[in-house]
Amino acid sequence: MTNAPSLDTWIDAFIELHAEHETSEPNSDHPLWWAIERTIFILEPVDRETMWQFVIEVLARRPPPVRPRMPGGRTA
Incomplete structure (x- = not known):
């Protein structure tokens, strides 16, 4: 059995890593890179089930930006 991080720890690390790198890709030297690997x-x-819980909770805590719809179904 491995010593895996809790689901909340994993989610927090994943969100924090992406928040720090809004305009750039994080690299494998980052201390939270394990969240990407996981x-x-x-x-x-x-x-x-755990992966679904992860996805749903990440989206709940950090929803994607909403793009307004223009006539014809195009996004702004």
Whole structure:
């Protein structure tokens, strides 16, 4: 058994890392890079239910920006 971080710790690290790099890509030297690895590269198994909880909670805590719709369905 591994010593995996809690779901809240993982979510917080993922959001913090992306907040710090709004206009640039984070690199693998960043101390919170493990949150990217856990999410994208899945070096350790994460069950489907936990991954869904992660996705839903990230979106709830940091929703994507809303783009206004223009006539014809185009976004601004």
